[in-house]
Amino acid sequence: MSTTPQASAPVRTYSPLARTLHWVTVVLVALQVPVGVWMVYRGNTLNLWDKLTGALYNGHKLVGVTILVLVLWRLAYRFARGAPPDEPTLEPWQRLASHANHWGLYLLLIAVPVAGYVGVSLYPALDIFGLFKLPAVVAPDKAAASTVFAVHGVLALLLVALVAVHVAAALYHHLVRKDNVLARMIPRLRR
16 A cells, blocks of 8 residues: 555646535534534523524524535536546545545435424424524424434434544545545645
8 A cells, every 4th residue: 555645646626616615514514513412402401492592493403404505506516517536546445435435424414404404394493593484394293303303313423423534534645645635625735
């Protein structure tokens, strides 16, 4: 296994729009996870239903829908424009693991907000900051909402696990293998 990149291999980066969609999604997910944990702690554990808890839930719903729209846009763009070829220094098993992780991330970035949306429809808790209501996608059923929110939480934990693998792999490639895997998303890191 080579630990240095091939000097003659060109670095093909993601397009500026693909990179922007990626990093905006990263920021939103990085905000969404701690807000989700904090709101559930305040609301369900402490049974504290004040303005702050309401704002956390409203913000979480709004950001969740935003993530869903962004990810669907990312997928449509990727299917229409494709992605750059794999880093040439990757071993075959690394290519397979990378593709599995990427498609798992896409799947969970859709499944987590969809489960949350179904949960708020079932509850129903569709109001966003008193400004507008999300359209319901199912009829209200609070018992079913509890189950769906549990699924939403498990899927969110799986998403966090895949994100951790994704970040660890990117750092491994940049710091240990010293190849251009990370440069595909951050072009200034080209070697």
